[in-house]
Amino acid sequence: MNIRKDISADRAVGQEALAPLYTRVNAAGIVRAVSPSVVRQLGISAVDLIGAPLRVMQVCDQPQVLTDVITEALAAGEPAVAYQKIRMAEGRDVWMVVFHLPTEDGLLQLRIPALAETFSGVPELYAKLNADTGSRASQLQVLQRGFAAYGGYSVHAIGQELPARADALGKPRNQRAHVMHRVSDALDNALKEKIELMRSFNALQLIPNNMRIVASRLEPAGGPISAIAENYKASSAAISQRLASFISAPDSLCEQLRAQIMRMLIQMAARRLLLDVRSTNFTPVAGQEAESPALDQRWQEECTMMIATADRIGRESRSAMAGAEEFAARFGRASADIRRHMLGLDTIRVLGRVECSRLHESEGLSATIDQLDAFHSEIRTRLEAIIRYAEVVSEAMGEIPGTDQRTATRPRNMAFHAVRT
CATH class of the missing domain: 3.30.450.20 (PAS domain)
Known part of the structure; x- marks a missing residue:
């Protein structure tokens, strides 16, 4: 139905x-x-x-x-x-x-x-x-x-x-539902850009090898193009490691931000619904009148527990919100840091372009440098998009009242057995 x-x-x-x-x-x-x-x-x-x-x-x-x-x-x-x-x-x-x-x-x-x-x-x-x-x-x-x-x-x-x-x-x-929608969509867009960023950067790692192959046909071993290729490979490998810790590792900053925001948004919604449930009155069902006093007492006791649960979820969601704001700020700073490191790769790329213009019969090298240009442009665009989405997340969460620095311990339990039973 x-x-x-x-x-x-x-x-x-x-x-x-x-x-x-x-x-x-x-x-x-x-x-x-x-x-x-x-x-x-x-x-x-x-x-x-x-x-x-x-x-x-x-x-x-x-x-x-x-x-x-x-x-x-x-x-x-x-x-x-x-x-x-x-x-x-x-x-x-x-x-x-x-x-x-x-x-x-x-x-x-x-x-x-x-x-x-x-x-x-x-x-x-x-x-x-x-x-x-x-x-x-x-x-x-x-x-x-x-x-x-x-x-x-x-x-x-x-x-x-x-x-x-x-x-x-x-x-x-409720205005919070609108904010939830903005935050979740901005975060999802940032995560999509993250995935594409990693793909672009992984593809970029192949280009220094191509440069060395081209260099072997254009100059003696150890020439300037080979040196440029080696420097580019070393610098891009360092950025790749930094990017992995920022984006793709299970405990990466990106994953921590995602977890905090998902927890916060679900808990905010759940707390609102719990408060609605608490206001529900027990009414007898036909044929169960004899059981009603005991059931009514049991429900009142459950409502008392529900108040404590709603308060706990409220504390946890505020704690998650504070954590998410911190991670969103760090997320944006880390993206900007990666972008600064890309400037170093740009410098090496420009040196490659200079050497390309100096050499005769360098069509293969020119095509390789063109590939670098395209990848660098794509990576810069994706990093800027990630930074922009991180700012949207931070701004949207700032519109939610009640941010609280108190911490709360999330239950780690056997609840997962219940959904399989």
Whole structure:
């Protein structure tokens, strides 16, 4: 079922269908608490849900590659977001945006209906992945839907789903959702430029070898062109190492920036939804009146825990924001530093051009220098784009109030077992 169509056709769908669904699960994948909206929308009593495996609520047609992505995030103590189906009353399947938030002893799941255009094509994409027997890398590329990383796509989806939900509820859009959209898109563009930058620089490493081959035909061993080629190779290798530590290593500055921003944006959205869940009142379900007092008491206790959880997530998101601002500034400085080092390569390139003009029969060398010109121009353009996107990220985050330097420890736990159960 696509609830977006129902809402656009009939506003009577109402707030109940749009209410966030809250589930708390332990590390073994057993449901420990659910919100009243879960009980009403699934048509299953709280008594039957609590103590049951999480799979009773889920439709198990999620691609394995997506399960792996969520599992790996939770194992690292990071939140994750995905489009997933849930089985409602009378066997209806509804697509939801699901927030997976790790806790010390399991995870929280928050679900809201999929309303935005980013959902378009998701069912077909999942079906394609389920039928795909290719490599994990190729499947992950499909899952990313054109984004540099899956996290970028999921946060982009949140940035559209929250305003769509506000529109459906008839509420004003939250400015933070707009900022989330700007930050996630700028970061994704920077990551794409990073990938292309590495490709350009790797291709550049072959050119000094070509210069030496040409030099062997134009001058004696150890001549000026050979020396220029050797100097260029040494300088470009040094920049390549610096670039790898900045961009491509698992703990690179680029990866740390990505992780901080993804964490911050998901936690900001999740905290807002948690506060909405907390305001939900417990109402008896037909046939469960005798159980209502105990269930109501249990829900009130859960709401008390929820307040503490929302406060913790708020602290963590502010801490992540402060870290992201610092990494964004360092990211921009590192890009500028690489650009300065490129000036040294430009000097060597110019020396090569001078030698080329001095020699006769140097067409091969001239063509090689032309290649250097093209690569240098492309690399400069990409570095400038990365710097520009880093500035957009910093400026956008500056528009979010409440930046706080307090640190928070993220839970590193066994939550990832729950999504596999």
